[in-house]
Amino acid sequence: MDEDGRRLEGLVGRFSEGRKLKLLCEVEGGKPRPVVTWWRDKRLVDSNFSFVGDGTVARNWLEIDELKRSDFLSVLTCQAANNNGTVAVSRSITLDMNLIPLDVAIQPPRHPLSAGHPVELVCSSSGSRPPALLTWWKGGEQLLSAKEHQGGHEGTSSSVLLFTPRREDNGAVLSCRAENQFIQGSAIEEGWKLDVFYKPLVSLRLGQNLREDDIREGRDVYLDCEVDSNPPASEVTWLFEGTEVTTNTSAGVIVSSQSLVLQKVHRLRRGRYKCIAMNREGHGTSNVFMLRIKYAPVCKPDQKHIYGVSRHESVSVRCELEADPADVTFYWRFNSSSSGKRIDLASYSHALTRSMAIYSPLNADDFGFLLCWGANEIGKQQRPCNFTIVPAGPPEPVNNCSQVNGTEDSVSFECTEGFWDGGVAPVTYVAELREADSDRLVANASSSSGPAFSFSGLEGGATFRVFLYSANPKGHRSPVHFIVSTLRPAEKLT
Known part of the structure; x- marks a missing residue:
């Protein structure tokens, strides 16, 4: 019986590995008084017994300080024998046990992970009885999305975790814990420090000891491109108003790996800056930094x-x-x-x-x-x-006049404005279209937007003389004149 007085027989337990076991074999009667012993698999393990009461009851307490895995399914026999030649009396029990997990492992082997890309991880354990409960942990946080499976062999179990790493997970410890729920303190675990690759996280700021509201023309300015990436950034590019900035020492521009130096900065360098960092995972763009330069x-x-x-x-x-x-x-x-x-x-x-x-x-x-x-x-x-x-005076005459288009019944022409408008606004441009032979006025027009005109409804195949001048409130100078013409039927001006 156990120490609580329960009678034991056959397969008994379950007793837990690592725990203390205390069993009592009690024999009543016998003449001469019997010798009470404990045997394990036909090997004597305890011969210490005593008589209690009136001396007719013999007791032998078997104490096992720590149950071993090897004790599982072992047969313990209590035997009572005397020397009168009778057959010894015995009772046997078989120990059923809860066993601690022997191992736990994560597959596939450790390798860098990519942020945002899911990976399937398998945790397996063996040696536990009943099969170990497997749990996944990231630092002190339990991950609850895993699927657990019992193995084909007794005492084996596995768990599949679909894990999508984040940038923040880099350096965290991911572990799988195997535990026999019936044995306190039986947990063992396998863990590895996550190496998570992620594209650069970039931040742009003004260099130390500089104030945004106190940058003056002629002083040196430093901009720092702070990059958080794994693996480290392989390239950093600087942009000013969308155009790449490169080192130009003669202009006082120095580009290093993660800083931009503007020596004796000129006001033309004020504007929007940003930096872009790249690694094997991609590229990251910083915030836009507006550099104000007082001048x-x-x-x-x-x-x-x-x-x-x-x-x-x-x-x-x-x-x-x-x-x-x-x-x-x-x-x-x-x-x-x-x-x-x-x-x-x-x-x-x-x-x-x-x-x-x-x-x-x-x-x-x-x-x-x-x-x-x-x-x-x-x-x-x-x-x-x-x-x-x-x-103030009249504007200078127009120049560079030419016909720019012509059809059977229309002409278009334009000139270049004179350099000097006379100093008085507005300037008006006046064009007169006359027959080349008779000087008869055919049409006229004025424009304040520029010396460009079009006339339509004209006779085909005709030649005209244009008189064009510019005027302001102070008058006008002599007009310029030039020839334009309409096309004859089936003729095209090119």
Whole structure:
């Protein structure tokens, strides 16, 4: 019987591997008094017994401190014998046991995984009785999506996990744990540190010790491209306004593996930057970093620089600057082209980077140059904007006139505008179409958009003389004239 007094016979248990087992064999009667012994597979294992009560009951306690795997299905026999020549009395039991798993393994062998790409992993274990419960773990988190199978041999089990690694899983430990649920502390596990390949995660920022709101023209600027990737990035590309940036030491541009250096940075380098990192898994693009470069005012390009005005009339001269910050203080000055006199203008309007001065020449000395410049917190403008004030007059004649198309009843022609519009707007272009032989006016038209005209409803196979001039409120100069013609029937102009 066991230590709780339950009678045992036949296949008994289940007892758990590693646990202590205590069995009692109790014999009553016998004369002379019997010897009570324990045997295992016909081998004596315990001969210590004692009598209790009035001496008619003999007891032998068999203690096994730790059950071994080899004890499974072993036969334990309690035997009572005396020396009177009678046959010994015995009872036998067979030990049924819960067994600890012997091994656990993960297939396929360890190799790098690719983020976002599922992989099938198989965990197998043997030696457990009953078959081991298999569980999957990632760090301290149990993964519950695995499918478990019992093997074809007793004590074997397997579990299939469809695992889709993420970038965050790189370096985590993935393990399979095999455990006999009936034996506390029986768990064994196989685990491996995940090597997860993933495309670069890229971040672009300003270099250390630099402030975004304090980058000034002429200083050195550093941009850092921070790349998180596995395997490491094989290539890093820098883009400025969508165009690749390469090293140009003469221009102060230095590209290294993960940094961009702009030495003595120019305002033309302000704008949008980003970096792209590549590895075998793909490429990653950083955030767009807007580089602001503060600079003193400069003239905005493509402004009108020549103004025509008559004496005792007024002209509005517009001055536009580029500056950062845009809070600009303006200055105006007139330089006479004839006498050399200089006059600082006190009256003008302005808003941020734009200013307007109204100028009225009274005599010949008042024609010359208006200078405009500005200053902001970064500094004073180095080169002022120069506007030429000249006496207003008719615009220059058009030039380069030619016929551009012709049919049996129509002609089209165009010219190039004259270089000087006379300094007075608007400019109007006037075209007269006359018969080449008789000089009879056939048609006329005007345009304020440019010296290009089309006339239709004309006689086929005819030749015409065009008179074309440009005019403004101050008048016009002599017209230019040239020949155009319509096609004869079945003729094509090429």
